[in-house]
Amino acid sequence: MPEPSEPVGARACAIAAALAVADSGDRAAARRMGPEGSAFFWRMVARHGIARSEEEKWRRITRMLALLTPASATKTVHQPGRKLGAVLADGGAETARLDKPALSEPRLARLLAARGPPGWKRWNAPSAPWRANSRISTRPAWPGPCCARTAATSRATITPGLTADPNKSPRMPMPDPRFLQIHFLAPYTAALLNRDDAGLAKRLPYGGHLRTRVSSQCLKRHWRLADDPHALDRIDGADAAFRSREIVERKVFGDWSEGVADDTIAAIREVLLKAVYGDKGADKKSRQTLLLGEVEVAYLTQAAQDMVAQSNGDPKQAKDVAAEWFKTHKANLKAMGEGAKLPGGLVGALFGRMVTSDPRANIDAAVHVAHAFTVHAEEAESDYFIAADDLAREEDTGADTIQETELTSGLFYGYVVVDLPALIDNLGGDRRLAGEVLHNLVYLVAEVSPGAKLGSTAPYSRASFLLLEAGDRQPRSLAEAFRAPVAPDTAQAVAALADHLAALDGAYATAEDRRVMTLVNRDLSGAARGTLAELAQFAGGLPTAVPMPA
Template sequence: MTAPRFLQIHTLTSYAAALLNRDDSGLAKRLPYGGALRTRISSQCLKRHWRLAEDPHALARIDGAEAAFRSRELVSLKVIKPLRDAGIDGAVVDALEPEFQMALYGDKGTAKKSRQTLIFGETELRWLASEAARLADEAGGDAKAAKSLAEAWRKGLNKSLKAMTAAATLPGGLTSALFGRMVTSDPEANITAPVHVAHAFTVHEEEAESDYFTAVDDLSGDEPGADTIQETELTSGLFYGYVVVDIPGLIGNLGGDADLAGRVLHNLIYLIAEVSPGAKLGSTAPYGRAGMVLLEAGDRQPRSLAEAFRTPCPPHLGPAAQALSTQLEAFDRCYETGEERHALCLANAPIPGAAPASLRHLAEWAGGLPARLAAGRAA
């Protein structure tokens, strides 16, 4: 069997009376597709919930995972604050800070509002903090010397950062190793994402309503009526989700560690199937699990099965799973790409080439793919 290069993950997940992902006006995000308006969950929303999930299969629980932080204040909180907390002369610290801000965020980095939100790993931030402490020590309490040292350090940073990155297993943390990052101030620090996440959308036309609600003042005495009157939007839907993992890219981002890549894929399958995106937790309880999960492994370019839902289908798992199976059969007949498949489906719909399985089986099978790939290359 061909060593798998790509893992494709297809899901169908149902939510009722929820507001999973809002736009700038507070309404549910939408997507026109096939002439019909659908409810949408952005890929950014999905990835954020997977990477921050407090769960038995959380990414942070994986042995060997390095933490990462996404912020416009990485330098302020992770590099400069430790110097101030250590009691280093304030004038020296003030002289160092602008150079470190520009080193990470570019020439306009001294102003918070001009900074790009970046993600840096714990390893990188520890190194930057140690460099700041070293420069402060070399300045010997002289603010002018600190500024001169920091300016020279910033100008030679690319070579130093490149060497530090090359020596670290997960320079940008596990989050960057999965979902990538772009650093406009230093292209050498960019990391290509091996996990590609599509926007999820409903397989049917949107189902939405405006929810009128009130709040009564408990201390208002005998006065009738509501103290607050508001409206929000609620939606229901069966969402198609699609994720692709470039397995060699993932192994490469993890420093060549196929075993770590396997543990990551194992947990990622659980997170995709079980972790729900969603705001308004207290008023909508938007918790759901995938009613169908289909995994495919192969060496050909991936292809979404979204085409199965270009014509809206009934908002039920059975018909949606059947539409997906029909699309899959058409691809198999015309392209003969021969992906290996494993699937679970609560509707018991047959998936072409995939025997029914549990989520545990799917996660264990996915977790073994990096080792298979590494063994195939070694052979």
């Protein structure tokens, strides 16, 4: 190991110290950076005068240092005088006598993911708790200082003296992210979050018991329309979109059409309705509720204004002009958004769009949302209530109105998957915009409540548990943890979820990079704990690490 007085060791110590005082976003980006580096790394290159020929080596060193720096660090925890193996074994507490190494398996996996190409030297860690013939020990030599990981904040998963079983694969290094999975638990009391056609709470039979359910459509609507500091429409570059059967009447023909003869407007409107909603577009009841982006509305508006100008106030000429426009342009939604970054607006880019009248205009959803359901059997009651007449005379007895409604309580499990390459593609390749969308989406999932009857039930709550997973394997829900209903208690629900997740890890070893926010004191397999802000920042940094097809 180089001493701090040597150039390599001194530089590594300086970078470690800078990481300790860097903001969490810089640390997160440094942990995930690929060949393109990160803002923090390039600042280090400039500060320390790293030669171009050494940039790749120092990028790997910087990433390793970032992986070994705890999220809670406020000063450098690197000890240049100690060997890496010893630090991994005792977590930085030299006098400790631990039964197991302090470094967690997931953190070690992330460290190994930063290893160099084949042919690097073996790790020189004779005091490490595994033997030299372990597959885990075949790693690059560490060129700089070691990291002291506080033993009290780590969970051990590797037994001292363990020899790797050649018939069993070790946990894989953290993969490049393709999917972001979001799991949440949210409690609600005496509410009616989502109703069916009879006005009752929506339900789901699962595991032999009825559960209270909130539909994915309900969740998505509240998230996309939220009036919130993290609302999607507050993101710079987030084009608006409108979901309606009356887009032509209410958005295309706006204030500008006042004063134009009704017959002229009618002739042009009929053609535009056919272009947007299909052959039966003139009949409102036959139209599909359609999502149009701002750029598509602007296209139609300009076309309508041009046709009005060409008609010279003559309704017959307006009809001919409109017919020629439809014939010549062969208008379709695909053409309307041609060349636009967000043809269906931000909402279309996230949640997709299906156009039965023009399949070419379909947009595949990048955000997939499951129906939320209670982790326990349904808890519901019928609420009988009245409305009294404040101006009733003494002889007027009884209630003015008698009604009945259903109220439910429950702890809901929800699940969201984001296809990261699809999101970036739907956003026109804009990774910055994708990062801001993910950052805000995490806040919306955790903080925005679905629900009706706001005035009488105040159905406002926040997630008591939020788990983020980034990986490259096919996503999988954790709903199976609740097939057998658990008690309506967050601690027991988190325990069931944690046990199921650990079983999946033991069977599949998919090595997702995890972050968890929880109101109960329970560790999860491979998950680093953090605040909602830290989880949102983690999600927001993922698009920069997503490999896109050539």
